[in-house]
Amino acid sequence: MKRLHSFILKSFLGPLAFTFFICMFVLLMQFLWRYIDEFVGKGLDWTIIAEFLFYVSATLVPMALPLAILLASIMTFGNMGENYELTALKAAGISLQRIMKPLIILIIFISLGAFYFSNVIMPIASLKTSTLLYDIKKQNPELILKEGIFTNDLPKFSVKVGKIDKNTGMLHDLLIYDHREGLGNTDVTVADSGTMVTSADKLTMNLTLYSGNIYQEVKQKPRDRDKNHPSRRIKFDEFKQNISLPGNDLKRTDENRFKNSYRMLNLGQLVNQEDSLNSIIEEEKNNFSKSLLVRHYFQKEPKNLLNDSIKSVLITEKIKDADSLFNKLNPSKKLTTISYALDKGRKARENIARKDNELSGQIKWLRKFTNEWHRKFTLPFACFIFFFIGAPLGAIIRKGGLGMPVIVSILFFIIYYIISMTAERFSKELVLEPVWGMWMSSLIVLPLGIILTYKATTDSTVFNIENYIDFFKKINPLKFFKKKNE
Structure with missing residues (x-):
């Protein structure tokens, strides 16, 4: 065997x-x-x-x-x-x-x-x-230039290249929007040709442009779009500029940011998290029921609504039944009372529906831990x-x-x-x-x-x-x- x-x-x-x-x-x-x-x-x-x-x-x-x-x-x-x-x-x-x-x-x-x-x-x-x-x-992605298409991979810059010489790496018909000031398209550079070379440490982009113009509009505030502003044009035969890059080193996030998600917990941690969420939900239910009773069911009326005639009825006849008290009112007071009660009922219904949606979302989140x-x-x-x-x-x-x-x-x-x-x-x-x-x-x-x-x-x-x-x-x-x- x-x-x-x-x-x-x-x-x-x-x-x-x-x-x-x-x-x-x-x-x-x-x-x-x-x-x-x-x-x-x-x-x-x-x-x-x-x-x-x-x-x-x-x-x-x-x-x-x-x-x-x-x-x-x-x-x-x-x-x-x-x-x-x-x-x-x-x-x-x-x-x-x-x-x-x-x-x-x-x-x-x-x-x-x-x-x-x-x-x-x-x-x-x-x-x-x-x-x-x-x-x-x-x-951040690497800078990938394509002919005839705007590229936004360079931080706070938008670059369009007309033609790329693959043999020499020379770029032709350049159009560059500088958004570093955050004022819109107020700084535009147009060049006949140029080169973009990344430094060895990949932290700087060395930009060299030939035969072009820089168009700048001086804005003081971003909201002043409809006003006229002074502008200037700078013509150049050769223009060099170094642009800072964020670097390609991956920045690690603290794992504590995700550790409380339901997929990252073991059995003991899931049980503890379920107990905590259940306690929160039950506490919210109790607080809401108490506030509902105070605001919409048992309510103290303002003194100006409780007139002398009703006071006298309550004192002399000692009426404890709400229906009997309601029948003692005149027709106009009855209509006012009914309208006031309906308004309170609608508000209570809206609050209950809103709270029900909130609690349903919390219960669905709790259900993920149980699953x-x-x-x-x-x-x-x-x-x-x-x-x-x-x-x-x-x-x-x-x-x-x-x-x-x-x-x-x-x-x-x-x-x-x-x-x-x-x-x-x-x-x-x-x-x-x-x-x-x-x-x-x-x-x-x-x-x-x-x-x-x-x-x-x-x-x-x-x-x-x-x-x-x-x-x-x-x-x-x-x-x-x-x-x-x-």
């Missing part, structure tokens, strides 16, 4: 490592395609890019690992079924459960490792990724479920390689992912409770794993695709038409 277990483990670990890296590569390329515009023209060092890809890869593990387990298990047992190894083992009296036993133990350890990764490593990777992506987005708490457990559970779908399914379809297993795995994973994303969105929108929103996909897929395991154990032919292929092969429409013609 030890040799058998060793053989099964070797047969599984190879495809698992291979499919895991394939899934990571595909997901990473998808991420880069989404954020490729943030990297182009930033002059980032390769170490920065490598660091960012490393952190992003860590955040993609929750999607790649379950898919890799599903694909590897289908490939492993599909190969064994295609090579009649499962048939030989079952003929020797070894059940499918005993064949799967070493892999079940391995999947348990992988699930425990996935839980540790999701709770400890994932928050750190998410924090590093968010911080570094924020810094990259803030990074993230459940997500720590759904990842290891998904690894466990996908194994019990892939292993029996591979034994049933009896096809190895990257053909049928890939198609089946992607199909199951897409179904699982769609259900998961839909239910999680319902949870975020307060349609479902977090426990149902985050566990819906697992609860739907779990019975399928149980059924497939049972069918594979009992050698059921219900899910044997070869039987259906043979059935459709027997249905030959040509034979049917030949018999009919005869």
